[in-house]
Amino acid sequence: MIANAYSYDGPTYNNSFRSYSGVIKMISDNFGQNYEQMASRLDVILPMAYISNGGVYGSNKAYMKGYVRTVASYVRRAMTIGGSPSTKVIVAIKTYGSADNGSVDASASGALAGGAHGFMPFRYYTCKSSWLSVMKNYCVPGTNRPIAALSFSAQGQTMNLDPRSSHDGQDPVSKLTVRYDLDGDGKLDTPILKMGVSSRLAPSPGQRTVAMQVTDTEGLTAWTRRRIYVPNSLALSFPMLSASNGGKVLFPCNAGPGGAGRFYLTLGSATGTAPGIGLGGGVTLPLVYDSMTFASLLLGGSSIFPGSLGYIPSSGKVSPAFAPTRGLLPQALVGTKLYFAAAFFAPGTFYPEGATNPVTLYIIP
Structure with missing residues (x-):
């Protein structure tokens, strides 16, 4: 430069x-x-x-x-x-x-x-x-510094980080340890991990930079960084819902194996997705808080919002839904949009660990 x-x-x-x-x-x-x-x-x-x-x-x-x-x-x-x-x-x-x-x-x-x-x-x-x-x-004398190599695959909102192509001139790969900076801010976000695939829940879908530090038995380190893409994890079974007839719309959610055991909560908004709700820990739920958000929180898990909260199974997949009965939605909502997104929390501590992309539901007569 x-x-x-x-x-x-x-x-x-x-x-x-x-x-x-x-x-x-x-x-x-x-x-x-x-x-x-x-x-x-x-x-x-x-x-x-x-x-x-x-x-x-x-x-x-x-x-x-x-x-x-x-x-x-x-x-x-x-x-x-x-x-x-x-x-x-x-x-x-x-x-x-x-x-x-x-x-x-x-x-x-x-x-x-x-x-x-x-x-x-x-x-x-x-x-x-x-x-x-x-x-x-x-200069310092030559060293057997490790060589860091990182490959990546995605399962839902889970980042599968594979450091096993890393190597060292003296130590076997099994003796190397790794740590990750999951958001590219220069700060290591994980404890010291043994060499092997690490499945980590991404804070959000989309493109991000992940950095990895590899350390050998002498304490010598090497870094590598790569841009990765995490796909959307929340979808819609159907993009429209009748205000007059009601119905049931599923929100298939794939947190991936990194989300297993996490508590999830699905909320809605009638206002929009930006700037979002800051949950702490660098996690933002892409919804604008309003009366719809309050209702979906208050009635979470009810017949209107079945499966909207709970713990994610080992498959990493859940299917929250919005199921208003006939006539429950006011006609004033016809022609408007409702927005939904889910947040993930650590088991036990309920510390926010991630949020999905938002999805948009159109309200028709």
């Missing part, structure tokens, strides 16, 4: 750097690269910095170090603001034929001082072996 000196320090090149927001705007406007917007899509980012004797900093090593330090610091900040603080920042230091060991030293130390996870000097056609003696001062 572009991280040239002009964007950070130009045109005077005296380490009087532009503000963070100024640099982000300049690079975005001139090169189409917005660090913050790219953050959630990157496992590693390599901001390309420039050093050169006789270049913009001449032989001023302090300025070289200050520039590369600022590049690392700003990019780390952008990854955090962009929602992906676990993205690795490796400053790519573009060296020139005139670069001496002092230039490489200043840049490598500057990258690490700015919070970068590492650095990688590169040069088209030319790489001086003398640089290696400098770089080794900022």
